[in-house]
Amino acid sequence: MPRRTHPLLIAFATLVFAFLVGPLIIIVGASLSDTSFLTFPPQGLTLHWFANVFEVSAFRRTMVTSFTLATLGTALSLAVGIPAAYALHRYRVQLPAFLSTVFVLPVLVPEIVLGFSLMKSVTTAMGWPIFATLLVGHALLVLPYCVRVVGASLASFDFAVEEAAVSLGCPRWRAFFTVVLPNVRAGVIAAFILAFITSLNDVSISLFLTGPGISTLPIQLLAHMEQFFDPTIAAVSVLLMLVTVGVMAVVEATLGLTFLTK
Numbered sequence: 001m002p003r004r005t006h007p008l009l010i011a012f013a014t015l016v017f018a019f020l021v022g023p024l025i026i027i028v029g030a031s032l033s034d035t036s037f038l039t040f041p042p043q044g045l046t047l048h049w050f051a052n053v054f055e056v057s058a059f060r061r062t063m064v065t066s067f068t069l070a071t072l073g074t075a076l077s078l079a080v081g082i083p084a085a086y087a088l089h090r091y092r093v094q095l096p097a098f099l100s101t102v103f104v105l106p107v108l109v110p111e112i113v114l115g116f117s118l119m120k121s122v123t124t125a126m127g128w129p130i131f132a133t134l135l136v137g138h139a140l141l142v143l144p145y146c147v148r149v150v151g152a153s154l155a156s157f158d159f160a161v162e163e164a165a166v167s168l169g170c171p172r173w174r175a176f177f178t179v180v181l182p183n184v185r186a187g188v189i190a191a192f193i194l195a196f197i198t199s200l201n202d203v204s205i206s207l208f209l210t211g212p213g214i215s216t217l218p219i220q221l222l223a224h225m226e227q228f229f230d231p232t233i234a235a236v237s238v239l240l241m242l243v244t245v246g247v248m249a250v251v252e253a254t255l256g257l258t259f260l261t262k
Contacts, residue, residue, distance in 0.1 A: 024241065031234035038229055049235040059236065062220040065131075069216065070199040073138030077195055080139070081146025082188065086180065088147070089154040103147040106140045114140065115208035123209065130211040137205045142195035149194060153187025154180075197244055 026040045034044030053059050084103055106114060115137065123133045157180065165175040181188070206216045215223075221236050 111204035
């Protein structure tokens with residue numbers, strides 16, 4: 001006879017679900033409200049505020065900047081993180097143990113401290129352009145995700161397979177791309193998703209590194225809130241959620257998410 005779930009457990013699970021999903025429902029409802037101010041439940045339904053997002057030139061410009069930064073920053077962090085994770089696991093006997101902690105420092109150090117340090121050292125002292133500084137900041141921010149997630153896949157990889165390919169005449173660099181990378185594809189895709197979404201939604205580091213003429217979408221959203229408190233804010237938030245879901249859907253449709261658990 002199957003055991004019945006305790007009513008208190010069902011109630012607790014329902015409360016947790018409502019706690020997680022409730023804010024999202026409120027944001028979606030507020031973005032559809034036919035009023036000039038944020039309110040929930042919505043008073044009438046309209047898609048005007050979604051259209052208003054694309055009518056404001058500042059939002060269009062910062063959208064392009066944010067997506068460019070997220071893409072380039074993620075690519076840069078993967079270009080550094082994949083070889084770093086490979087070296088940490090392939091040569092973990094020869095390399096100092098503290099190196100694995102070094103690559104996690106951007107997560108351990110508060111983002112405000114990291115952003116302020118980059119502003120003082122890279123932007124002010126070295127005179128780098130704002131976009132280049134933002135790119136470095138976003139790449140540093142997501143680098144730990146790339147190293148840790150790819151490293152988790154490499155931890156279960158048998159490097160004897162790579163050595164077998166090398167012993168059969170395959171150059172080591174080619175063995176890395178044809179033997180190692182295909183076997184850790186799950187970790188690379190997972191790292192890309194986490195890094196891209198983290199970079200796209202970053203506020204703390206971007207707040208210190210943005211400047212005249214260059215800003216990101218989350219920073220522009222904060223600036224808009226200082227002057228207007230209309231449902232455009234909620235519409236932008238919904239669009240960011242849709243982008244996150246879209247990235248996951250594209251990965252599932254093209255590569256399949258089932259391999260992430262393998």
